[in-house]
Amino acid sequence: MSYEKSLPEVSTLTKPFWDYCKKHELRMQYCTRCDSWIWYPKAWCPDCGRRDSILWRQLSGRGEIYSFTIIRQVIDNSAAFQADLPFAVGLIELEEGPRMYSNVTGVKPEDLKIGDKVSLYFEDATPEIALPKFRKE
Numbered sequence: 001m002s003y004e005k006s007l008p009e010v011s012t013l014t015k016p017f018w019d020y021c022k023k024h025e026l027r028m029q030y031c032t033r034c035d036s037w038i039w040y041p042k043a044w045c046p047d048c049g050r051r052d053s054i055l056w057r058q059l060s061g062r063g064e065i066y067s068f069t070i071i072r073q074v075i076d077n078s079a080a081f082q083a084d085l086p087f088a089v090g091l092i093e094l095e096e097g098p099r100m101y102s103n104v105t106g107v108k109p110e111d112l113k114i115g116d117k118v119s120l121y122f123e124d125a126t127p128e129i130a131l132p133k134f135r136k137e
């Protein structure tokens, strides 16, 4: 069965991120000079402006809900998204510090709370794209 939801557009900048996702690894850019995470992917470190101090560092995939919203309607009318309603989109604070948005599953959206522990899994949407998502522990 083909994947019916919209997929991310992969750019030169984000290709490494999606390549790691395909291998079920969550990696973000990290500046070794500033000791800081960079998210979303950037061409240079926003703190020191360097390119040569950036590497892709792996994250554990453990985190907690920093904030979230419950999606009750979608405007693109895609039947695939409609079928999921209502669903939760969380701002996940990863245990290493950076925060990212993603779907949160494994709980009824109205039962989700700030501070809930979540862990990463990947949904293999297509042979090229695996989507990082989180489920409540």
Ligand SMILES: [Zn+2]
Residues within 6 Å of the ligand: 031, 032, 033, 034, 035, 045, 046, 047, 048, 049, 050, 053
């Ligand atoms: Zn830096």
